[in-house]
Amino acid sequence: MRRPGRKCRIMASKPRTLYEKIWDTHVIEQRPDGTCLLFIDRHLVHEVTSPQAFEALRLNGRKVRRPELTLAVPDHNLPTTARVDASGARVPIADVESRQQLEALERNAPEFGVRYFGATAAQQGIVHVVGPEQGFSLPGTTIVCGDSHTACHGGVGALAFGIGTSEVEHVLATQTLQLRQSKTMEIRVEGELGPGISSKDLILHIIGVIGTAGGTGHVIEYRGPVFEKMSIEGRLTVCNMSIEGGARAGLIAPDETTFAYLKGRPLAPQGADWDAAVAYWKTLHTDEGAVFDKSVVIQASDVQPTVTWGTSPEDTVAIGGVVPDPASFADPSKQRAARASLDYMGLEPGQPMAEVEVQNIFIGSCTNSRIEDLRAAAEVLKGRHVHPNIKWGIVVPGSGLVKLQAEAEGLDKVFTEAGLEWREPGCSACLGMNPDKVPPGERSASTSNRNFVGRQGPGARTHLVSPAMAAAAAVTGRLTDVRELTG
Amino acid sequence: MEPVTTVEGRAYPFGMKNVDTDIIIPAHYLKTVTRNGLGRGAFEALRKDPANVFDDPAHKGAPIIIAGDNFGCGSSREHAAWALLDMGVKAVIAPSFSDIFAGNAFKNGIVTVALPQEAIDRLMEVAETDPITIDLEAQTVTTPFQDRWTFAIDPFRKHCLTEGLDEVGLTLKSDAAISAYEARQRESQPWIAKGTGLAA
Numbered sequence: 001m002r003r004p005g006r007k008c009r010i011m012a013s014k015p016r017t018l019y020e021k022i023w024d025t026h027v028i029e030q031r032p033d034g035t036c037l038l039f040i041d042r043h044l045v046h047e048v049t050s051p052q053a054f055e056a057l058r059l060n061g062r063k064v065r066r067p068e069l070t071l072a073v074p075d076h077n078l079p080t081t082a083r084v085d086a087s088g089a090r091v092p093i094a095d096v097e098s099r100q101q102l103e104a105l106e107r108n109a110p111e112f113g114v115r116y117f118g119a120t121a122a123q124q125g126i127v128h129v130v131g132p133e134q135g136f137s138l139p140g141t142t143i144v145c146g147d148s149h150t151a152c153h154g155g156v157g158a159l160a161f162g163i164g165t166s167e168v169e170h171v172l173a174t175q176t177l178q179l180r181q182s183k184t185m186e187i188r189v190e191g192e193l194g195p196g197i198s199s200k201d202l203i204l205h206i207i208g209v210i211g212t213a214g215g216t217g218h219v220i221e222y223r224g225p226v227f228e229k230m231s232i233e234g235r236l237t238v239c240n241m242s243i244e245g246g247a248r249a250g251l252i253a254p255d256e257t258t259f260a261y262l263k264g265r266p267l268a269p270q271g272a273d274w275d276a277a278v279a280y281w282k283t284l285h286t287d288e289g290a291v292f293d294k295s296v297v298i299q300a301s302d303v304q305p306t307v308t309w310g311t312s313p314e315d316t317v318a319i320g321g322v323v324p325d326p327a328s329f330a331d332p333s334k335q336r337a338a339r340a341s342l343d344y345m346g347l348e349p350g351q352p353m354a355e356v357e358v359q360n361i362f363i364g365s366c367t368n369s370r371i372e373d374l375r376a377a378a379e380v381l382k383g384r385h386v387h388p389n390i391k392w393g394i395v396v397p398g399s400g401l402v403k404l405q406a407e408a409e410g411l412d413k414v415f416t417e418a419g420l421e422w423r424e425p426g427c428s429a430c431l432g433m434n435p436d437k438v439p440p441g442e443r444s445a446s447t448s449n450r451n452f453v454g455r456q457g458p459g460a461r462t463h464l465v466s467p468a469m470a471a472a473a474a475v476t477g478r479l480t481d482v483r484e485l486t487g
Numbered sequence: 488m489e490p491v492t493t494v495e496g497r498a499y500p501f502g503m504k505n506v507d508t509d510i511i512i513p514a515h516y517l518k519t520v521t522r523n524g525l526g527r528g529a530f531e532a533l534r535k536d537p538a539n540v541f542d543d544p545a546h547k548g549a550p551i552i553i554a555g556d557n558f559g560c561g562s563s564r565e566h567a568a569w570a571l572l573d574m575g576v577k578a579v580i581a582p583s584f585s586d587i588f589a590g591n592a593f594k595n596g597i598v599t600v601a602l603p604q605e606a607i608d609r610l611m612e613v614a615e616t617d618p619i620t621i622d623l624e625a626q627t628v629t630t631p632f633q634d635r636w637t638f639a640i641d642p643f644r645k646h647c648l649t650e651g652l653d654e655v656g657l658t659l660k661s662d663a664a665i666s667a668y669e670a671r672q673r674e675s676q677p678w679i680a681k682g683t684g685l686a687a
Contacts, residue, residue, distance in 0.1 A: 004671035028668045029661060033642040037661055039668050041679050049564065051520035062655070066669075068682035077518060097518035104520050115683035141679060148563040148587060162587055164565035166594035166654075174658045176665060180641065182586075212505055213557040216586060246560065248586050269678035277678045312505055333504045333555055431562075433514040452509040452561060454532050 004039075015287035017184045018253050019219045022159040022284070026142050028176060038179050040171050041141035042158070044127040045072040045114065047105040048433070049146030053169035054108040065175045067113035071136055074102050074119055075126045077433040080396050080423035083120050090120065098434065112172070125399020125425040128152040128366035132236060133399055135265025139254035139281040144171055149366045149449065150249075151242040155235035156262065157254030157284055159219070162243065183293040185218035185247065189226045191300040196483045198376065199234035200368060200447065200466035202226070203241045204306040208316030210296060215247030218294060221286060222252050226300050232261040233372035240367045241449050244313035253285040305481050307353050308451045308464040310341035315451070317353055319469070319481045325349035344453055345461050346441070353479050356463070357389050360444035361420065361474045362456070363467055364396030365430035368447035373467040374406050377447075378414040380471035380485055386419035389477030393420040394436060396428040420474065432457040445473035488596050490651035494578040494621040497549040499540050500614035502607070504555030508588065511559070511567040525566055526573030541574075551619055553610045554581040558599075559588025568595045578621050580628065582607055593644050594654070598623060606636045623649055 004025065016024070028037040050072070057063070064070060077098040085091055093099040102119065109116035117123040123130065127145055131137035131153055139157035144150060146168045153160035167177060187206060207214075220242050227235065235252045242250025259278055262268045269277045304318035315338075317324065326338035326349065342349065347356070363369070363377050374397065386393055395415045397403040403425060406412055412422045429436040430448035432455065438444045440459025447470050448455075451462040463479060472482035503510075516528035533539050540546055552571070558581040559567060568591040571579070578598040589599045600621055602610070606628070613619060613630045620629045623645065628636045647654060658665075673680045 004668055004675055029664050031643065035641070035643040037658065037664070039665070039672070042682070048517050052522050052565075055520070060655070065665075066682070068680070068685055071683050095518070101518050101520055113685070115685040136683065138678070146563055146565075148561065150563075162563035164563055164568070164587060164591035164594060166565060167590065170655050170658065173655050174665065175669075176658055176661075178643070178654060178658060212560055213583060213585075216557065216583060243561075243587075246557070246585065267681075267683060269681070273678040273681075277676075280676065312507075337504055431509075431514045433517060450507075450509070450561060452507045454513050455509050458513070458532065 015289040017286045017290045017292060018221055018251055018284055019159065019182070019184055022140055022142065023181055025140070035178055035180055037176050038142065040144050040175055040177060041069060042131070042136060042143040043070040043171050044131055044143070044145035044150070045070060045168070046076055046127050046145070046147065047074040047101045048076040049165050050108065050168055051101060051104040052165050053172055054112065056169045057112070057172060062173045064112040064114060064172045069175060070114045070172065071131070072105060072109040072114050073117040073124055073127055073130050074105055076427045076431070077101060078119055078426040079434050080394070080426050080428050080436055083424055122400040122404060125402065126366045126369065126427055128240065129369060129398030129402065132156050132232065133265070133401060135262050135268030138262065138268065138277070139258060140284050144177070148243045149240050151247070152236050152240035152366055154239035154242065154249055154251040155232055156258050157252060157281065159249055159251065161248040182219045182248065183217050185215055185220045185294040185296070186292040187220055187222050187296050187298065189222070189224040189298045189300050193226055193300045193303055196468070196486060197303050197305065198466040198468060199230060199237040201306045202303050203238045204308065204313070204316045204464060205303045206298060207241060207245045207313050208306070209298060210245050212244060212312055212314045213246040215242060215245040218247050220245065220247045220250040222250060227252050228255065231372055232257060233370040236370065237367055241313070244449060254281045305466065305469055305483065307469065307479050309345065309347060309353065310338060311344055311451055311453050312337070312341070313449065313451060313464065315341060319353055319479060321353055323347045323349055323351040323353065354481060355478060356443065357478045358443040358445045358463065358473050359389060359391045360438045360442055361386070361390060361393035361470055362429040362444055362446040362448060363470050364394070364398070364428050365448035366398065366427070367449045368467050369396060369398030369402065371402050371405050373447065374402070374411050377467040377471040378411040380468050380482060381418040381474065382414050384418055384475045386474045387477030390419070390474055393474055394423050394429065395420050396423045397425050399425050418474065429456050431455060432460070438462070445470045445479060488651045488653065491577070491596050491598060491648045492623050494550055494598055496551060496618050497546055498551035498553050498610065498614040498619045499546050499549050500611045501540055501552050501554045502611050505557045505560055506554055507561035508559060508564050508567040509561055512564065512570040517564060517566050522569045524573060525570035529570040529574045548575050550575055550577040551621070552576055552579045553607060553614050554579060555607070556582045558584050560585040563587045565591045568592045568597055571597060580607065580610060593648065596648060598648065600628060600638045602628060602636050602638055609634060
C-alpha cells in the first residue's frame with residue numbers, strides 16, 4: 001500500500017522500529033536542519049489547556065483546519081459529584097473559575113465545529129479513556145492532546161504525546177506540528193509476571209529502574225511476551241506512565257488483541273475500511289534487525305507489588321521493602337532530594353512500607369480507571385469493609401460508559417457496600433483541580449500517576465499503587481501486599 | 488513574539504533537581520482562561536518558606552533561573568512557562584530539561600540553556616552575588632569573572648527566537664504541502680479522515 005508520508009530516509013529498505021515507521025508515514029516535509037512538519041491524525045481537547053488556544057485562533061481570524069480530527073471532552077476540573085439533580089436539571093458548578101473554563105469549552109467546540117461530549121453525556125470521561133473506548137485512537141495514527149499522559153494511547157499502537165497550549169493552537173490551525181525525530185528506546189521485559197502482579201506494578205518498577213529522566217528525548221517501545229499477553233487496558237496503563245520515565249511517548253505494537261478491542265467501536269473503521277485498516281496495522285511492528293538507540297532489559301520475575309515512598313515516580317519500592325536511607329544513594333543531589341521527600345512524606349529510613357498507615361483511597365485517573373481496573377479493585381473489596389483508618393475513599397470511573405458497565409456488573413454496589421464513594425467520571429483527585437483533594441499531612445493510596453509535592457492537594461502525601469493494592473490498603477488501613485488478602 | 492538575542496542580569500541560584508511543573512505552578516492555578524497573572528502562583532509551595540530564593544530581595548525579579556537536572560518534568564501545562572514569564576524569567580539554565588517543558592518555554596520566548604553540572608555548580612556561586620549573560624547569537628553563557636561556556640541549541644528554535652517568529656504563520660506557508668498530504672491520506676488511509684464523523 002502506498003503511504004502518504006515522504007520518505008525521510010535515504011535507505012528505505014533499512015529495518016525500522018515501530019516508531020520510525022509511524023514517524024516516516026506522517027512526515028509532510030523536512031527542513032535541512034532535520035525539523036519535520038508532521039501530520040497529526042487525532043487531536044483530543046479538554047477544558048484546561050485549550051481556552052488560550054481557541055482565543056488565539058479567534059484573535060488571528062483562524063479556523064480549525066480539520067474539525068473532524070478533533071474531539072473535545074471536559075475532564076480535568078469537572079466535579080465528580082452528581083451532575084444532574086432529581087428533576088434532571090444540570091447541577092451548577094460552584095467554583096466560578098472552573099465553571100468559566102467549562103463554559104469556554106462548551107462555547108468553543110460548536111463555534112469551531114468540533115465534536116463535543118458534554119459533562120452529562122454517557123461518552124464523557126477522561127480524554128485518555130474516551131479516545132480508545134470510542135475507537136478514535138487507532139494504531140499507527142499520530143495523536144496529540146494538551147496533556148502529558150497522552151502517551152497512554154500508545155497502548156493501541158498509536159504515536160501519542162502531550163503538547164503545550166501553543167502547540168494545541170498550532171495543531172488546531174494547521175493539523176501539523178514542527179518536530180524533530182526522537183531517539184528510540186526499547187524496554188524489553190523477559191519472562192512472566194507472577195500471580196497478583198499488575199501492569200501498574202510493572203510500570204512503577206520500570207520507572208524505578210530507568211528514573212524520571214531515563215527516557216528523556218526518547219520514544220519507548222515496550223517489548224516482550226508480557227506485553228503480548230497483556231490486555232489493552234493493561235497496555236494503556238503502561239504506556240500512560242511513559243512520561244513519568246521522561247519519554248514523551250510509549251508504544252506497544254498492535255496485534256490481534258488490539259484489533260479485537262477496537263472492532264465495532266463507534267469511531268473505529270467499518271466494513272471495507274476495517275479490513276484495509278487491519279491489513280495496514282499488521283505491518284506496524286519493529287522489523288527484525290532494527291536498532292534502538294537505547295535498550296533496557298527487565299526481568300518480570302523481579303517485579304513485586306510496588307509502591308512509592310517519595311515525591312517522584314522513580315521513588316519506588318516493593319511492598320515488602322523498607323523506606324530507603326537517603327545516604328544509600330550515590331548521587332549527592334539524589335540524597336538531598338530523598339531527604340526532602342522523606343521530610344515531606346513524614347517517613348523514616350528503614351520503616352517497612354507495609355506498616356505505613358493511610359487515611360485516603362483514590363481509585364481512578366487516566367492510568368487506572370478502566371473496567372478491568374475497577375474489576376481488580378472490586379475483587380479485593382467484595383464482602384469486605386474499609387478500615388476505620390480510612391476517612392475518605394472514592395472510586396472514579398474513567399468515563400460514563402465505564403460507569404454504566406461497572407454498574408451493570410454490580411461493581412458500584414461492591415464499592416459502596418465496602419464504604420467507598422462511587423463518583424461521576426473525571427480526572428478528580430489525581431491532580432486536585434476539582435474539589436476532590438487529599439487533606440494536608442494525610443496519606444493516600446492512589447492509583448494515579450504522580451506523587452509530586454502537593455499534587456493531590458497542598459501537603460498531601462501520595463503513595464502510588466495499583467487498583468488491587470489501593471483496595472487492599474482500604475481494607476487494612478495501611479499499605480498492604482494484596483496477595484495477603486487474595487492469596 | 489518579541490525577538491530574543493541576549494538575556495542578562497541576576498539569576499536565582501535555585502539548583503533543585505527534577506523540578507516538576509506542579510512545583511512551578513500547582514494545579515489550582517490552571518483554571519484561568521488567559522495567559523497572564525500566573526506569577527502569583529509560581530513556586531507557591533516553596534515560597535511558604537520565608538527563606539526561599541524567589542522572595543530573597545537580592546534575587547527577586549531576576550530574569551534567569553539556575554536549576555538542577557530534568558527541569559520542568561511532569562505535566563504538559565504551558566502555564567508553567569506562562570508563570571515563569573509572568574514573574575520576569577526569560578531563561579533557565581540547567582543540565583537537562585523535560586522535552587515538553589523545553590518546547591513550551593521556546594514557544595513563549597523563554598530560552599532553555601543546557602550546561603554540564605560543573606558549569607551549573609559554578610553559576611550557582613556566581614548567581615549569589617553577580618549577574619550572568621546569555622548570548623543567544625553566540626550561544627554562550629558568561630560571567631564577569633571570565634567564565635565562558637558554549638551551549639547547543641536547535642537551529643530552527645534559535646532562528647524563531649532571534650527573529651521572534653510566529654510558528655503558526657510559518658507553518659501555514661506550507662499549506663500546499665499539507666493539502667497534498669491530506670489528499671494522499673484520504674486515498675490511501677480513508678479511515679483516518681473520517682475522524683469523529685462530524686463535519687467531515
